[in-house]
Amino acid sequence: MRRRLAHLRRNTAGNIATFFALSAMGLTLMVGLAIDINRYVSVRNQVQEALDAAALGAAASRAQTVKELKAVSDPYLEANLKTGQLIDGWKTGTQYVDGKIVRVTFKGGVKPIFAGLAGVKQFDINALSEATRGVAQKIETVLVLDNTWSMSEKDSRSIKRIDALKTSASLLVNELMATESDEVSIGVVPYADYVNVGVANRKAPWISVPDDYVQERTCTTKTTYSGGTPYPCTTVRDGVSETGTCYKDQVVKTVTVPPYACNVSYKWFGCVYSRNVGTTRLNDQSPATPYKGFLTTGQSCLNAVSPLSKSKSSVLNAIKNLVINVGGYKPETHIPSGLIWGINLLSPTAPFQEAGAYDPANRTPRKILVLMTDGVNTLRYRSSDGAHVATNKANELAATDADFGSICTYAKSNKIEVFTVGLNVPTQNGRNLLRTCATDSDHAFLAEDSAALEAAFRDIARSIGVVRLIK
Numbered sequence: 001m002r003r004r005l006a007h008l009r010r011n012t013a014g015n016i017a018t019f020f021a022l023s024a025m026g027l028t029l030m031v032g033l034a035i036d037i038n039r040y041v042s043v044r045n046q047v048q049e050a051l052d053a054a055a056l057g058a059a060a061s062r063a064q065t066v067k068e069l070k071a072v073s074d075p076y077l078e079a080n081l082k083t084g085q086l087i088d089g090w091k092t093g094t095q096y097v098d099g100k101i102v103r104v105t106f107k108g109g110v111k112p113i114f115a116g117l118a119g120v121k122q123f124d125i126n127a128l129s130e131a132t133r134g135v136a137q138k139i140e141t142v143l144v145l146d147n148t149w150s151m152s153e154k155d156s157r158s159i160k161r162i163d164a165l166k167t168s169a170s171l172l173v174n175e176l177m178a179t180e181s182d183e184v185s186i187g188v189v190p191y192a193d194y195v196n197v198g199v200a201n202r203k204a205p206w207i208s209v210p211d212d213y214v215q216e217r218t219c220t221t222k223t224t225y226s227g228g229t230p231y232p233c234t235t236v237r238d239g240v241s242e243t244g245t246c247y248k249d250q251v252v253k254t255v256t257v258p259p260y261a262c263n264v265s266y267k268w269f270g271c272v273y274s275r276n277v278g279t280t281r282l283n284d285q286s287p288a289t290p291y292k293g294f295l296t297t298g299q300s301c302l303n304a305v306s307p308l309s310k311s312k313s314s315v316l317n318a319i320k321n322l323v324i325n326v327g328g329y330k331p332e333t334h335i336p337s338g339l340i341w342g343i344n345l346l347s348p349t350a351p352f353q354e355a356g357a358y359d360p361a362n363r364t365p366r367k368i369l370v371l372m373t374d375g376v377n378t379l380r381y382r383s384s385d386g387a388h389v390a391t392n393k394a395n396e397l398a399a400t401d402a403d404f405g406s407i408c409t410y411a412k413s414n415k416i417e418v419f420t421v422g423l424n425v426p427t428q429n430g431r432n433l434l435r436t437c438a439t440d441s442d443h444a445f446l447a448e449d450s451a452a453l454e455a456a457f458r459d460i461a462r463s464i465g466v467v468r469l470i471k
Contacts, residue, residue: 035113040123043085043110050080051092051104051129052469058094059102059131060462070094073104087111087122100178101470103130130471138183138365139464140308140355141176143169144342146373147302147322148192149238149330153374153424155449161374161423162324164450168457169319172370175461177312183365185308185354187345188318191338192331193379193388196270197291197351198304206351209293212267219262223254238332239375239426268293271301273386274337281340281386282403283410284347291351292386299326307345308354334379334388335371336403342369343411362415368464369416371437374423376430377401401433408437419463421445421456 054076063069073094081090090108097103109122151162176184189195202209228250234243272291274281280289294300302325306318325331346367348357356365379388380396381403391397411418420434420443431446438444442463445456 039085039113040110040125044125044127047081047086047106047108047125047127048129050077051106051127052131053080054092054094055102055104055129055131056469058104066094066096069096069102073102077104081106085110090125097130098178101130101132103128128471129469132470138356139176139368140185140187140346140365141368141370141464142187142189142308142342142345143172143319144189144191144338144369144371145169145319145322146192146333146335146338146375147190147324147331148333148375149324150240150333150375151324152330153240155424157450159450161450162322164423164453165372166319166322167450168454169372170316171454172457172461173312173315173319175458176464177310177315185310186315187308187342187352187354188306188315189338189341189345190303190305190322191334191341192302192324193334194271194273194301195337195341196301196304197272197293197341199268199270201270201351202268202293204351206287206290207272207293208290209268210295212265212295215264215266217262217264218259220256220259221254222257223252225250225252227251237330238378240330264297266295266297268295269299269301270304271296274340274381274388276383276386279406281336281381282406284340284343284349287347287350294387299329302326302331305341305345307352332378332390333373333375334381334400335373335377336381336400336407337388339369339371339404339407339411342371343407343416346416358414358416360415362417367414367416368419369411370419370421370460371434372421372423373425373430373434375425376427376433377404401429404433405436412439417443419443419445419460421447421453421460423447423453424449 054073057076058069058073061069061072063072074092077092081092087109090106092107093105095103095105105128107126109124111122112120145165147162151165152160154160155164173186176186197207201207225247228247230245230247232243233246234241236242270293272293275286275289275291277286277289280286302323303318303321306315309315344351346355346369348355355367358367359365377397377400378390380391380393380400382389408418418437418439420438422431422434422445425431425434425446434446435441435444445459447453447456
């Protein structure tokens, strides 16, 4: 027996075949596992790409609720998750985090082929993608908003233009200032006949305002109007036709009365003329040249400008409180004054100095001006004092349009990104001016009603905001 066993130990014939047979099974399992892992990695990458596309698509949309976001993200998932290698029963989800981040998730698995021989039932895939609607750099934006009398008109849905503007501008603010962590500052410049720089700035070094005063007068006559035949008559103010009552053959009587005080009070409401030294009205290169505040007996400008602010509530309140008239004061349109004050808010120099320095690349900070109007210029610039005077002369209005164009050119020379929005602009020339003023054709919007105006401001917000993957 000992001799037989020793013989078997010394006899190696067939060992290689036996070893190969035993090794082949292990090698086959290793190759199979490698194939399974490769399939798993491929499917996992497909899933991640689908989630990324869904998150980016939803973040770039106008959707504001989880339901709306899901309606946008689901088609991306359905189109990109059609793989037979996923085990049935996989699930996806869409969430909206902090009103800013769109999160899309996936939970499922891949069924192995070879690893199943070792008892592995599936390779799990738990993935997510997050896209943010926030901004990627410091942004300074000024909204130059028309609050002239023509904004009192209504569209086909009986919505006043001024109300449509408030809604649309507020949407833009809410999207850009979704969270306080974003480096977003927004200012508001309402404009009409003039711009109101705020009575609190009366003693500022960049403005010259005379003292309020009372002109003492004594009157000795009174005039009365009586009789006459009434008839309907139409007046036009800032492009708005209004029908009222006029009288013909009316009796006008002036009688002498005992003397009485009929003093007239002149005060400053915050209104300023355009600068009238050379071309200083067209740029911000002469901060030492003061603006002139002028006194009136009644309102000659409306809401005051709101300098750049990071307070969303302050910006929204400035928009919410816009008015288009005070009593009988129904202002007309002088676009250049609104535009130059938009630049003044974005300028690092006086009058307002909340803004950062101009960046040749317009990145740190990124400066943006959004100009909105529903009309065309109806006033001319008077060089003697900088006042804005009503006119219907084509050459004088053309001069105002030229000032408008010059200010746009100056803004773009400083790399300010200019968006223009026109609402029912009545003339082709007016529409062309807005297109030319904008940075390019993609920055110019012409809306015909409140719905289109809202869409324009949403598009601007999406253009300003940077949608990007963060996870």
